[in-house]
Amino acid sequence: REVIFKIENLQTWFPITKGMFKKVVGHVKAVDDVSLEVYKGETLGIVGESGCGKSTFGKTAMMLERPTGGRVMFNFGGEFKDVTKFNKDEMFQFRRKVQMVFQDPYSALNPQKKIYSSFEEPLKVHGIDTLEEREEVMRKVLKMVNIQPDYLMRYPHEFSGGQRQRLCIARALEVMPEVLICDEPVSALDVSIQAQVLNLMKEIQKEMNLTYLFIAHDLSVVQYMSDRIMVMYLGRIVEVADSRALYDEPLHPYTKALLSAIPVADIHTKKKRQVLEGEVPSPIHKPDGCPFHNRCPKCMEICKTQAPNMVHHGAEGHMVACHLYDEEAVKA
Numbered sequence: 001r002e003v004i005f006k007i008e009n010l011q012t013w014f015p016i017t018k019g020m021f022k023k024v025v026g027h028v029k030a031v032d033d034v035s036l037e038v039y040k041g042e043t044l045g046i047v048g049e050s051g052c053g054k055s056t057f058g059k060t061a062m063m064l065e066r067p068t069g070g071r072v073m074f075n076f077g078g079e080f081k082d083v084t085k086f087n088k089d090e091m092f093q094f095r096r097k098v099q100m101v102f103q104d105p106y107s108a109l110n111p112q113k114k115i116y117s118s119f120e121e122p123l124k125v126h127g128i129d130t131l132e133e134r135e136e137v138m139r140k141v142l143k144m145v146n147i148q149p150d151y152l153m154r155y156p157h158e159f160s161g162g163q164r165q166r167l168c169i170a171r172a173l174e175v176m177p178e179v180l181i182c183d184e185p186v187s188a189l190d191v192s193i194q195a196q197v198l199n200l201m202k203e204i205q206k207e208m209n210l211t212y213l214f215i216a217h218d219l220s221v222v223q224y225m226s227d228r229i230m231v232m233y234l235g236r237i238v239e240v241a242d243s244r245a246l247y248d249e250p251l252h253p254y255t256k257a258l259l260s261a262i263p264v265a266d267i268h269t270k271k272k273r274q275v276l277e278g279e280v281p282s283p284i285h286k287p288d289g290c291p292f293h294n295r296c297p298k299c300m301e302i303c304k305t306q307a308p309n310m311v312h313h314g315a316e317g318h319m320v321a322c323h324l325y326d327e328e329a330v331k332a
């Protein structure tokens with residue numbers, strides 16, 4: 001499989017300052033040492049409770065947020081380049097390849113302007129100079145999301161939530177990106193139209209050979225969309241696996257707890273419900289050792305002092321960061 005993103009030890013920390021001289025007193029470790037490869041054409045689901053760093057990870061991968069450490073290697077026609085070192089021109093080219101779709105389609109479209117001008121702007125910015133060419137692209141992307149071209153003359157408030165999100169997707173497609181980073185793209189929509197938008201996204205993905213990073217807290221939505229899933233907890237990856245393996249054989253106690261909270265899965269598998277106890281600790285004062293140890297039903301002595309490494313376990317490509325699966329750690 002061809003890799004499109006190689007993310008290495010990515011770190012996005014936000015300083016916490018105090019007083020008038022803005023003395024740095026700590027950091028919010030939103031993304032903390034994340035390494036991962038993303039394959040071309042796949043949908044990689046990203047799950048975890050709110051505040052676990054999913055959105056910051058997505059934004060950092062496309063440089064909307066500046067990382068404080070690590071590298072983001074992107075495949076430019078077979079050659080990997082570190083986008084964290086890009087100058088303005090290179091960044092401009094990179095931006096064209098990776099686009100984002102946000103949760104709230106209303107805020108993503110300027111309410112004062114007709115859709116037409118929101119759609120024309122990115123094309124102008126990216127140097128599509130003639131009106132004819134611009135309108136051709138606009139017609140093409142609108143067709144992909146099943147919206148009539150004459151709707152361009154309307155304002156955002158004249159559309160339903162589902163239509164607005166389809167418009168946002170269409171606008172992201174205008175520059176012919178290779179990757180779409182979707183941050184909770186359907187969670188603001190009525191459940192009745194979520195499936196419609198998700199199916200449309202699947203069709204578009206096939207048609208354009210797009211890679212999706214699909215961030216969501218709704219696990220049934222992620223399961224429906226993803227080829228692989230990464231589970232985040234307090235800024236770290238705790239488990240990555242093919243979607244099937246993750247749902248059938250979750251390894252990490254956190255993943256198990258997350259999955260057992262899905263009512264539908266409960267009915268099908270009659271799995272014992274495992275309720276997550278306690279709050280997510282603050283990403284400022286992370287616990288020592290395994291970040292999950294204060295909530296983990298399987299916590300051992302070693303977990304309180306030593307952070308677990310990522311190890312392979314089970315099916316190919318299944319990785320987990322937990323001492324239970326690290327033979328060397330358990331022996332020691």
Ligand code: SF4
Pocket residue numbers: 252253254290291292293294296297298299300303308321322323324
């Ligand atoms: Fe639980 Fe220990 Fe595994 Fe962390 S490393 S998830 S505390 S068993």
Ligand code: MG
Pocket residue numbers: 051054055
């Ligand atoms: Mg978020």
